[in-house]
Amino acid sequence: MSEGLKRVYGIDLGTTYSAIAYVDEHGKPVIVPNQESERITPSVVLFDGDNIIVGNTAKESAKVEPHRVVSRVKQHMGDPNYVFEHDGQVFSPEDISSFVLRKVVGDAELALGEEKITDVVITCPAYFGTPEREATANAGRLAGLNVRAVLNEPTAAAIAYGLEQGDDQTVLVYDLGGGTFDITMIEIKDRLIRVICTGGDHRLGGTLWDEAIVMYLADQFREQTGLDADPMDDPEVLNDLFLQAERGKKTLTQRDKAPFRVTHAGQQARVELERTKFDEITKHLLDRTIELTREMLADAKVKGHEGFDKIILVGGSTRMPQVRERIVADFAKEPESFDPDESVAKGAALFGLKESLEESVREILAPEGAVANGSANEQSLEAASEEQVAEALDRIEKQLGFTLTGPVRDLVNTKIVNVLSKSLGVVARDDKNKDVVVYLLPRNGEVPMEYSSDFGTDTANQAGVDIRVMAGERDSPEPLDCKDVGTATLNLPPSLPARSPIRVKFAINRDGRLIVTATDLTGGASIDVEFETEAVLNAEEVAERSSALRLLNVS
Structure with missing residues (x-):
């Protein structure tokens, strides 16, 4: 370019x-x-x-x-x-x-x-x-x-998929990768890609199917040889079994059985794994993906979305026939395997092109001098007419020396709306003096968003307030059920009485970055923190x- x-x-x-x-x-x-x-x-x-x-x-x-x-x-x-x-x-x-x-x-x-x-x-x-x-x-x-x-x-x-689709539709993205599982409902319309709800399990992926094969092979080895020795105790044998398991899993997507050989402690076992047996020993894993899918559909129903048009399969592990068969059986829809x-x-590359195109269009449409002083990006594309955007894209095409396709031009001003994957809140004391999590931003709420709530100091003459931010998946009030995001401290002036009001505001941007503001409504002191947790390096x-x-x- x-x-x-x-x-x-x-x-x-x-x-x-x-x-x-x-x-x-x-x-x-x-x-x-x-x-x-x-x-x-x-x-x-x-x-x-x-x-x-x-x-x-x-x-x-x-x-x-x-x-x-x-x-x-x-x-x-x-x-x-x-x-x-x-x-x-x-x-x-x-x-x-x-x-x-x-x-x-x-x-x-x-x-x-x-x-x-x-x-x-x-x-x-x-x-x-x-x-x-x-x-x-x-x-x-x-x-x-x-x-x-x-x-x-x-x-x-969904961006990659939506670029090739002409019709308005609501799709489920069933994403089963090597190490993670995501299930997401997304609405795709003209100039809009809106995430409705999302769920998943960050430890549920294709490698667990591999582990199930490895454990089955180890059991078969002991059964065939009569040895108590566990092949999984030998690192070299274990490495070979995992490599075989991944290859065998792929074989079972095309054939009804796959051959394996287990060599350990001077003994050898030949094992033939049939697809039906493979499906049996991994059924609990597939069950979990369906359970998570149903949980997400229940959340979507609460938000007013009763159904969906298509299920698209993403992630290499969705090639397993058991996935397609189970989805058809449970949801009565034939899923589409999409790249x-x-x-x-x-899709990330298309999103990058969208960002780059919009940046260039803003610079073209910006008032004279705005580019030089760095304010061009502040101009909203939404304020520009379709004709102005089209003319700017024509100028970009001349610079590039080739024509942008219609779907690529449509990326400009396509709105992409994501949701918050976990509820965010603060730790506060209830009327029984017990620490509880009070949520300010709800899971599956659209981002960007913000919300404020008022709290009170615990005691008179309190020197400061710790704003302890928590993330929860199912809105449990118990801090132990949540994950610590980090803590910000608001210093207070002397002589404040107990229950002095403290206003806490959470604001989350489109990239999922959290900004926390805490204000002492009596004395006027405040903090404004773009959250950097102990888990994250600063600049x-x-x-x-x-x-x-x-x-x-x-x-």
Whole structure:
């Protein structure tokens, strides 16, 4: 693309696999293969001396050398207690994720001949809260990238899907990846993609189906050989079993049975796993996805959405025949398999193009001098007429030297509405002097949104108030049922009586970043905090850490 339109890449930073995409001159999102000519890259990191290796080589060593390999780190994003130690160094989930990002971005630069890829949109599960989203953004910054947005994976898939659809419809995005499960209801209309409700489980994914196969193979080995020895106790055997399990699972999508060989303690067992048996030993996992889907549909019904038109399948694990069969049996709809491994990265790339196009249109429509003083982006596109936007897009096409397709032009001013995945509240004392969570922002409420509530000080002459922010999935008032987001402190003037009013306001932006304002209504003191939790590095720490990590050789 020309200098007049910044190319923004979409990255699906997955639990088990990652991918990168861009939108070409024909308006089509395109996946960029890695150096191994594969369209997706295992999100696995191997520490090999002074080198950090990402991808298949790391994956093949995962169970053999667990002290040197990190996999499925996405499940720990935003967790301040998780670290990986190697050779005297400590690495956070953001550090590990930044290595995966450097791999996919570096390979894309080589494949496309790009001097430098800078601007990206990175995706995350819909249920990620504030700490996880900010950690994801920081992973990109640690990799030296300008993260334009952190986008929900089902929303990204819906953007890619909606670009190809002409009719208004409400769809369920059933996203079963290698490590996570999302279920989301999305309304797609002309110039509108609206998330209605979302749910999921961040530890429910295809790797659990692999584990079920491995445990079955170990049981069959003991049964056939009569040995008490467990093949799963040997790291090399276990690694081989997991690699076989993943291959066998794929075989069972095409055939009714798959062969396996288990070698351990000088004995060997040959096992033939039939698809019916595979479905039986993993039924509880599939049951859980259906249970979560029904919970989400119940939430949608409360919001006035009684039904849906289509179910689209996203994520490589949806290729398993059991998924399609169960959905048809339970919901009486034939699901559509939509680009399972690639739709999320492609949708993120389209979202990036939307951001870039809107930025360029704003600059063209801005009053003279606004671009120079940096205020062009403040002009709302909604205030511009369709004719003005069309003329601006015509000018962009002339700069580019090619024609933007109709659906791509329609991305400008397409409204994308997301919802909050967890309710957000504060810890307060009830009339029995017990700590309870009082929610201000509801789960599945549309973002951006804000809400204020008044509380009171506990005692006279209180020196300060701790605003302890909590995230809850099912609105439990018990702090132990919730996750700590962080704490902000409001200092108070002396001599305030007990029950002096404190107003707390929560505001969450479209990227899921929470801004908390607390005001002493008696004395006028206030704090205004864009929440940075203990789990998340601040800007200075990111810059310092990025400089250190860039010295490491990642391939």
